[in-house]
Amino acid sequence: MEDKELNELWERFRSGRATPEDEAFLESWYLKHNQSAPFEVNDQERVDDVDQVWDDIQKKRSSKKLNGRYRLTAAAILLFVFTGTYCLLHRKAQDAAPRISKTDVKPGKNQATLTLANGKKLILNNTLSGKLANEAGVTISKNSKGELIYTTHESGSTKQSSNRINTLATSKGEQYQVILPDGSHVWLNAVSTLKYPVAFTGNERLVELTGEAYFEVAHNKAMPFKVKTRQQQVEVLGTHFNINAYTDEKTTATTLLEGSVKVTTASRNQKMIIKPGEQSTVNGDTMNVQEVDTDEAVAWKNGYFLFNDENLAGIMKKVSRWYNVEVEYKDAAMQSLVFSGTVSKYQNVSQVIKTLELTNAVHFKVLDNRIIVSN
Numbered sequence: 001m002e003d004k005e006l007n008e009l010w011e012r013f014r015s016g017r018a019t020p021e022d023e024a025f026l027e028s029w030y031l032k033h034n035q036s037a038p039f040e041v042n043d044q045e046r047v048d049d050v051d052q053v054w055d056d057i058q059k060k061r062s063s064k065k066l067n068g069r070y071r072l073t074a075a076a077i078l079l080f081v082f083t084g085t086y087c088l089l090h091r092k093a094q095d096a097a098p099r100i101s102k103t104d105v106k107p108g109k110n111q112a113t114l115t116l117a118n119g120k121k122l123i124l125n126n127t128l129s130g131k132l133a134n135e136a137g138v139t140i141s142k143n144s145k146g147e148l149i150y151t152t153h154e155s156g157s158t159k160q161s162s163n164r165i166n167t168l169a170t171s172k173g174e175q176y177q178v179i180l181p182d183g184s185h186v187w188l189n190a191v192s193t194l195k196y197p198v199a200f201t202g203n204e205r206l207v208e209l210t211g212e213a214y215f216e217v218a219h220n221k222a223m224p225f226k227v228k229t230r231q232q233q234v235e236v237l238g239t240h241f242n243i244n245a246y247t248d249e250k251t252t253a254t255t256l257l258e259g260s261v262k263v264t265t266a267s268r269n270q271k272m273i274i275k276p277g278e279q280s281t282v283n284g285d286t287m288n289v290q291e292v293d294t295d296e297a298v299a300w301k302n303g304y305f306l307f308n309d310e311n312l313a314g315i316m317k318k319v320s321r322w323y324n325v326e327v328e329y330k331d332a333a334m335q336s337l338v339f340s341g342t343v344s345k346y347q348n349v350s351q352v353i354k355t356l357e358l359t360n361a362v363h364f365k366v367l368d369n370r371i372i373v374s375n
Contacts, residue, residue, distance in 0.1 A: 103366045105349040108190055108322045110146045112176035117164035117198070124148060124176060135164050138181065138198040148178040152199050169193040170211070173324035175300075180207070183218035184225065187301045190321040191246070212244045214301045232282045235262045242297045248317070255279040255297035263287065304344050305352065312337045312362065316373070323349045325366075330374040337361055 114122045114132070122132055124142060133140045139151045148168065168178055168188060176188050181199050188194055192211025205225045217225045219238025227234045229245035231252040239259025245252040254263055256274050263280045264271045270287045274280050279292040299306035300318070307315050313335035316327045322345055329335060343355045353364040353371065365372040 103350070105323045105325055105366065105369060107346050107348065108173035108175060108324065110176060111174045112148075112168055112170045112188065114140075114148065115167040115169070116140075117166060135166075135198050138164075140166075140198070146177065148176065150179065150181040150198060152181055164198045165195055166198055167193060167195050171324075172321055180205075182220065182223075182225075185216040187214040189213060189300050209243060209245055211246055212242070212300070214240075214242045214298055216240050231266050231284070232287075233264045233266070235264070236260070242294075242301070244297070251281040251283045253279055253281050253297070255292060255294055257294050257298070299342075300345065303346060304342055306342045308340050309338050310340070311335060312339065312356075312373070315339060315356070316371070319349065319352060319371070325349065325369045325371050328370060328372045330372065334362060334373055334375055 109125075111123070111125045114124055116122070116133055117135055120133075122128065124146075126146070129142050129144070131139060131141045137153045139153065141149050141151070143149055168176060170176055170188050170190050170192050172191055174190055178186050178188065178194070180186065180196055182205055184205075186194060186207075189212035192209070192213060194213060195208040197206075200223065203223060205220070205223050206228065207226070208228045210229070215225075215227065215236075217236050217238050217240075221237055225236050225238070227243060229243060229252055230247065231245070232254070234241070234243065234254055236259060239261060240257040241259075241261055242255045242257070243252070244255075254261065254274065256276050256278055258276055260273055260275060262271060262273050263282070265282055265285055265287055267285050269285045272280060272287055272289055274289055277291055277294060278289055279294075279297065280287055280289045293308060295302075296306045296308055300322075305315070305318060316335075319325065320327050339356060339359065339361075341355060343352050345352075349366065349371070353366070357363055361375070363374050365374070
């Protein structure tokens with residue numbers, strides 16, 4: 001979209017003529033381009049814009065509390081969009097790098113630890129690139145996009161390679177991507193572990209997951225792709241899906257975006273085929289399937305937090321994993337408060353919690369790497 005069109009869109013928003021589609025576009029546009037100024041507007045106009053958005057929020061706030069649910073409007077999010085841009089311009093003008101105090105925390109980063117079959121550990125970050133290792137004819141390297149890549153050479157022993165297991169693990173505040181030997185692409189969320197052979201052989205492609213990952217599986221009818229977790233196993237031929245299998249969650253959720261997958265409980269008492277737009281949840285031997293908003297399941301992979309009628313406990317678990325912080329509740333009952341909203345995960349943690357505070361239902365205090373939640 002050209003700058004002129006963006007200006008026109010913003011003018012409609014400022015004058016109250018923006019449609020829901022306009023507001024949704026502005027929000028999604030920002031999430032995609034959150035590190036750059038959106039278009040040419042002078043400083044005073046930015047201040048006026050933020051003031052107007054804030055007034056709109058104040059007028060609407062009283063109507064946003066319904067049956068214990070708190071909904072964050074597009075206007076609320078846009079407040080931080082343009083406030084953030086305004087502050088960014090001033091920081092650039094002062095030619096000073098932003099400082100993070102004890103009352104704020106930076107977002108996570110693209111980093112992970114790779115453990116090779118021989119036990120050697122490699123820290124994958126921005127300083128490590130190119131060829132990393134060679135295992136039984138398989139070259140392991142990192143490309144310019146920050147992806148881990150496995151390349152099998154014809155001279156290598158495929159059988160020997162399949163017996164070599166690599167482990168890719170992320171800690172709090174980390175995420176990473178890997179392109180497996182078969183060409184399948186995996187995005188690994190924070191506090192997650194993926195185990196896989198350096199080459200797939202036999203009649204299946206088996207990997208093991210703890211935590212959360214998004215998969216885009218390369219099609220191979222002769223060799224089904226299987227993901228094993230604590231409570232289930234997922235089998236596919238070639239498809240796109242997300243698995244949330246954190247050990248601190250009661251259920252394991254599998255959300256399908258494309259293709260079809262077969263989900264089997266660990267005890268093998270239940271098996272189900274799920275279709276695009278559906279999510280299976282497994283709790284022990286119990287499995288349920290329902291239609292869901294798939295955008296919510298993969299928001300983490302696309303760079304933002306999205307919660308639809310989600311309780312505060314679930315939201316703050318995501319915040320804790322991504323920002324590497326501990327969360328303390330002054331009143332445990334607050335964990336059941338339900339919110340809806342969207343905010344970029346590449347903001348400092350202060351912007352995320354300020355968005356939640358717009359509801360006046362909850363308040364936060366950040367001390368070092370600890371967030372204290374009060375009402």
